[in-house]
Amino acid sequence: MIYVILIVSIIAIVLFATARTFTPPFRDADGRIIATSIAEERRMRIGATRQYVLIRGRDRAAPLLIFIHGGPGYSAMPFNRLLNADLENDFLFVNWDQRGTGYSFSAATDRSTLTLDWIVEDLDDLIDALLSEFGRDRVLLVGHSWGSVVGLEYVARHPEKIAAYVGVGQATNGPGSEAESYRWALDEARRRERADLTAKLEKIGPPPYGSLKDMWVQRRVLTELGGVWRHEPQSSLRYFLRYLSVPEFAWPGFINLVRAGKVSMEALNDTLFGYDAFDAHPALDTPVYLIEGVHDRIQSTRLAQAYLDRLAAPHKELIWFEQSAHMPHWEEPDRFNEEIRRIAAEAGLFSPT
Numbered sequence: 001m002i003y004v005i006l007i008v009s010i011i012a013i014v015l016f017a018t019a020r021t022f023t024p025p026f027r028d029a030d031g032r033i034i035a036t037s038i039a040e041e042r043r044m045r046i047g048a049t050r051q052y053v054l055i056r057g058r059d060r061a062a063p064l065l066i067f068i069h070g071g072p073g074y075s076a077m078p079f080n081r082l083l084n085a086d087l088e089n090d091f092l093f094v095n096w097d098q099r100g101t102g103y104s105f106s107a108a109t110d111r112s113t114l115t116l117d118w119i120v121e122d123l124d125d126l127i128d129a130l131l132s133e134f135g136r137d138r139v140l141l142v143g144h145s146w147g148s149v150v151g152l153e154y155v156a157r158h159p160e161k162i163a164a165y166v167g168v169g170q171a172t173n174g175p176g177s178e179a180e181s182y183r184w185a186l187d188e189a190r191r192r193e194r195a196d197l198t199a200k201l202e203k204i205g206p207p208p209y210g211s212l213k214d215m216w217v218q219r220r221v222l223t224e225l226g227g228v229w230r231h232e233p234q235s236s237l238r239y240f241l242r243y244l245s246v247p248e249f250a251w252p253g254f255i256n257l258v259r260a261g262k263v264s265m266e267a268l269n270d271t272l273f274g275y276d277a278f279d280a281h282p283a284l285d286t287p288v289y290l291i292e293g294v295h296d297r298i299q300s301t302r303l304a305q306a307y308l309d310r311l312a313a314p315h316k317e318l319i320w321f322e323q324s325a326h327m328p329h330w331e332e333p334d335r336f337n338e339e340i341r342r343i344a345a346e347a348g349l350f351s352p353t
Contacts, residue, residue: 021250047122052103057092063349065091070145073264075102078243083333105260114267120153138163145169159285164347168291169299169326172307174273177300178207188225197221227297230325283312293324
């Protein structure tokens with residue numbers, strides 16, 4: 001019995017010790033905190049709600065980079081910290097959990113406010129606050145997947161605040177992308193003679209899906225076939241371990257992660273699936289860069305290229321990542337970080353060194 005009590009006590013101590021988050025300061029070679037740096041986890045009042053914002057940068061004078069995560073409802077902060085932290089040396093890198101997401105999630109959130117318009121307004125409040133605090137007039141805006149819908153909408157409404165927009169796995173036409181995604185998964189499952197995966201896809205049928213559960217069946221098959229991550233499917237256990245490898249994420253966060261994902265997807269999935277950038281935004285007044293993984297089978301790269309071809313913008317560029325699927329910023333992080341630096345330099349945010 002004493003051993004059981006000891007083991008339970010140790011587990012309780014470990015759980016307690018790993019239940020809180022922190023973000024480490026930037027230090028020089030002698031271990032001193034760099035006076036010009038910033039490393040802060042904040043709960044900011046945005047759109048009348050408290051929302052989580054992580055701001056990190058070696059130099060407060062650096063340009064602002066705001067990352068808009070995908071999902072809907074899935075924070076990108078842990079993977080950005082794990083794989084893209086090098087950008088913190090050149091930018092004030094801002095990770096923001098949208099309302100209904102991650103550490104911004106609350107069971108008390110009015111679900112009727114989980115809309116694209118509300119989230120775009122939240123982003124405007126956040127950008128205005130950061131521009132004022134750091135004395136800037138423009139930011140570099142990066143949106144991934146669902147976040148690219150938010151990003152395009154924001155750029156269309158507030159181009160004067162954006163030095164350049166970077167869409168990663170850009171959403172351009174929901175119905176078209178979903179139809180392509182399903183067809184590719186079914187064809188690929190048959191080509192590989194995966195009767196199990198083929199049966200799952202045939203059972204749910206092509207989009208529009210009958211339920212959110214059917215969509216998740218297709219996404220799990222797509223992941224197993226390499227259409228989400230090119231090199232290795234990301235299991236739930238692998239996600240769990242990689243999230244916990246950054247100090248800004250603690251195990252209680254998984255409770256919010258699961259709850260927020262379900263709530264946000266239910267509220268916003270129709271908006272994502274029905275989105276049509278071709279019709280909504282044929283012209284933008286901001287430089288537009290699209291970073292696309294060649295093997296992306298969630299958002300159609302064919303439609304992304306077609307959209308950019310038709311788009312009227314002061315500058316536009318399509319950047320292919322040959323070894324990536326839907327996550328080029330995490331599958332090829334070194335190249336992604338360099339492209340972001342190049343884009344910022346071209347936008348006049350700083351001079352390349």
